Structure formats: C-alpha cells, structure tokens
Amino acid sequence: MRERYDHVLGCEQESARLALRYGADERLAREAALLHDVTKPLNFDEQLKLCQKYGIILDTVEKNERKLLHALTGACVAGKVYDACAEVCRAIRSHTTGDADMALLDKILYLADYIEPTRNFPGLSELREEAERDLDGAVIMGLTMSVRELAESGRLVHPRTIDARNSLILRKET
C-alpha cells in the first residue's frame, strides 16, 4: 500500500519536472500522474466489471495480460469520476503500453511512471539521462526495454507498444 502511495507521488513529482523541462502543462501532468494507477488495486473481476460498465472492448492481448487493464479502466474512471479532461485520460490510457502518435503529455506520463524516484532496475540511470536529453529518445528507450523484457519472459507484447515505438522512430528519421 505504502509502495503504491510512494510510486504515485514520485510519479507526480517526475511528471511535473518533465512538464517544466519540455514545456507541457504542469497541472495536467500532475493530475495525470496522480490518477494514472487509480484502478490498479482492483482485481481482475473488478477490472472486467469496469470494462463492462464503460463499454471497453478488450482485445486478445489485453485479455491475457491483465496488467494492461488498469490503464484502460483508469482512463475511464479519471474521466467519469474525477472529471479529468480528454488529454489526461488519453495519457492514462497509454501509460502502460504507449500508443501510436503519442502526445507530449502521453510521453511525459509514460516516462514519469518509468523513471520516478522509487524505481530501481538495470538501465534506469541511462533512461533517466536520456529523459533529460531527449524526450522522444527516452520514450523509445523505455518502449524498447519493455518489448525486450516482455519477449524474454515469454509474455505477450501489445501492438500499441510496437506502434508507439515504430511511430516515434519513423518521426525521428524524417
């Protein structure tokens, strides 16, 4: 419980910092971070109930990688219960997988969730350094780490993660 609390506050702090660094709206960045894991404590049945309530249709990968559901249900709860705006909901929806054509706020939340102060994993310091230098580069790095980790542990990779990575790489090259 405490861990979740620390993670969310760390994410808020990091999200606000990245918003200032890259010229995004700080208030929205904080709001997105505070709400991003709002449905994370719910179990699978509760997640499914929310999906039904909000008309969320799950694809095969989402049905099999249960961790992905909290981003989808969280975005709906943020909007319907907490009155969050479309930008915030969109950032929450894409915070776990990424998405094609990510907006600035989407990238900030994606990274803040990954590198907030309580995180600890191999490659974190490189990712933090890249986040200071180049936002898109850091998101690509984070997505690549996720794809690698999921693949190596035999898990499914959501197409949105591949789309996110491809679209950022393509935009970098042109």
Ligand code: FE
């Ligand atoms: Fe999350």
Ligand code: FE
């Ligand atoms: Fe999180």
